[in-house]
Amino acid sequence: MDETDLNRYNIDWYNQVRGKSKIVIKPKTTEEVSKILSFCNEQMLAVCPQGGNTCVSGASVPVFDEIILSSDLMNKIISLDENSGVLVCQAGCILENLNNYVADKHLLLPLDLGSKGSCHIGGNISTNAGGLRLLRYGSLHGNVLGLEVVKASGEILDCLSTLKKDNTGYHLHHLFIGSEGTLGFLTKVAIQCPPQSKAVCLAFLAKNELGEILSAVEVIDTPSMDTVNEHLKLSSPIGKHEYYLLLETKGSDEGHDQQKLNKFLESVLNTNLISDGAIASEPAKYHAMWALRERLPEAFLHDGYVFNYDLTVPLEYYYKLVADVREHVGSRAHRVFGFGHLGDGNIHLQVSVKEFSKQMKQHIETFLFKKIKELNGSISAEHGVGFLKAPHLSSIKNESSFKLMKSLKALMDPNAILNPYKVLEN
């Protein structure tokens, strides 16, 4: 593999962490993963598990020269039960491919991300990816039914239950959801796919009243819209406003859904909370609207260096936080902007600057993390801890949780070969 090829595996999506590994291994089967890990464990060789490498907290790239264990070639779909909606596949399947596969049976994956064209389902689960459908279908802890995992020792752990309800013994697979490859390497996945909704409506505008059909509420602010407009030439369908809300419904009867949506819009327009709006139900218009939100992370890459934070805050502070940070950094930043999953209290806050500097990073984070702690929020709503937030973990977790995390790590990976320097810094 030459340097350019290796870069794809060594550098993360936001170009924030650069490893210098010379070895990428791409097993095809669980047994191959088992042999590789068993060997590495005996030889005390550090291993960095990697899926589609779309993680933005540095969990999926090596920090030094760890061996990259990639799920690139573990992309087989094993089974789909059309009655129950249970999909079983290898961990390296690309999210979008899975979604297309189950769409034929009128099912959909319970998660959807901007990076769907390259992220792996195993990586999604290892990092407990949230994304755009969480509001409706819930987190992966609710949707992943079972996992097959190879432990650091090479031992294959079979928790690949495909049952919606199985209450026999400890629910072991949850240990691996969100542990970012530090406790084991995911090889197979069983996931519950909900039925596709017959009717999808999208409105460019807030929550309540729509109840069971509401599947996503996304908020975009002016500077975010400016960034997409400037770098990707995409523009708002309703002119310039301070905030934009993107609201999606998914129901079984299009007439009912449009009635509910229209009734809702009418009532909010009457309250003057909303100044304008557009509704899309045809696919082209629908995709153009979603692109405004989905392509935001892509647009940033053109906006100098971007410090990005993935936060959960109480709803009443949701946007005030962006304003506070904007005031704090003042003219030292090019743009401070926020967008995200309003329905979950999850905001993606971005500060773009000409170029990276340690001082600026510290200036932002000292202020921001103190604020988040005061608000009882989370400094990583969905992106995980990875390498970038690992130094902060001991200060945000209480001592008892941190200690138990360390004990679990020691139990599962006594030689600490799996994804070192990430999450727990060991």
Place this chain on the structure above:
Amino acid sequence: MDETDLNRYNIDWYNQVRGKSKIVIKPKTTEEVSKILSFCNEQMLAVCPQGGNTCVSGASVPVFDEIILSSDLMNKIISLDENSGVLVCQAGCILENLNNYVADKHLLLPLDLGSKGSCHIGGNISTNAGGLRLLRYGSLHGNVLGLEVVKASGEILDCLSTLKKDNTGYHLHHLFIGSEGTLGFLTKVAIQCPPQSKAVCLAFLAKNELGEILSAVEVIDTPSMDTVNEHLKLSSPIGKHEYYLLLETKGSDEGHDQQKLNKFLESVLNTNLISDGAIASEPAKYHAMWALRERLPEAFLHDGYVFNYDLTVPLEYYYKLVADVREHVGSRAHRVFGFGHLGDGNIHLQVSVKEFSKQMKQHIETFLFKKIKELNGSISAEHGVGFLKAPHLSSIKNESSFKLMKSLKALMDPNAILNPYKVLEN
């Protein structure tokens, strides 16, 4: 405490396990639990954690003379965030009380059980209770946001996050969901309460077509209906049939929901799959219909000794299993009947006999468990392992999972004082 009072804590709901503990301790605070466990751990005294004692697998009663640690007095509601729907309370709160409390704010608990009048939320979580709303709102792994737990050592583990999305570090609280009090004693709970639906319809009759509004599908067979009729004088609103389906919808617009339900009923009546039906939307009729299903476990208690099994099987075998067991036991049983959550593939199979005998138990279980293994099902869909199924755990779990369970138990409770003889038999 006299013998009669003690019996309430020593004997399980289905009268299957009888402990002979002389000590019931009822702490009020986390700190008291911590002191008690710390003392017991030092003195190597075995402890049986107990909530409402409505477990039917013997997890909540002592086997010998373990000290019963009851959450009876830990019944304080700590907070309810009306915007996010997050409820924080002590582990001993009774499910129905919580449901009534949040109902004022147009919210509901994401689970509902026949035992709601006496079960504790902490016990529900420790046993990963399923129940009637799972189809719509998903399992507790998706709905429990955080827990406070006291470890066997007395150490207080604070994982009481109230955030819908918090992706910082291992998701520790999942370890305690479904581990039946063997890894820690739950003291506080944070749970996501979904908004109450404005419209509720109930039909006495199957799944598809109703999509997002379908909240429960329950099936009841003839012998089950006979039992309820005989012992509780409740009767079917549509006369005698072979199987009854109870189908509930919960949506935001009653007109829409009735339209969807009527359209569905019309289409199934046309296919001759359904011979008769009744719909209830007024509360009295609605409650009378639900009582037929909810009071089934109560009716059994009058039906001699009942061997009861809580199984998940592939949908195509859902009822065939009952017929197979009926044939297997023949005239040795008074009644063999089945009812349960069709939507989840979960059937409650019951065999009633004049009186308990070991031979009969073995006769049923040898046949039944072999069958479930062949079908790749689960011998405990929602009731857990407890004491009654602990001897079977090593045969139904694969070696790697069983080993990891043992390692986790040793890590969390090195002196094995918490709920001994349950789940892992140690």
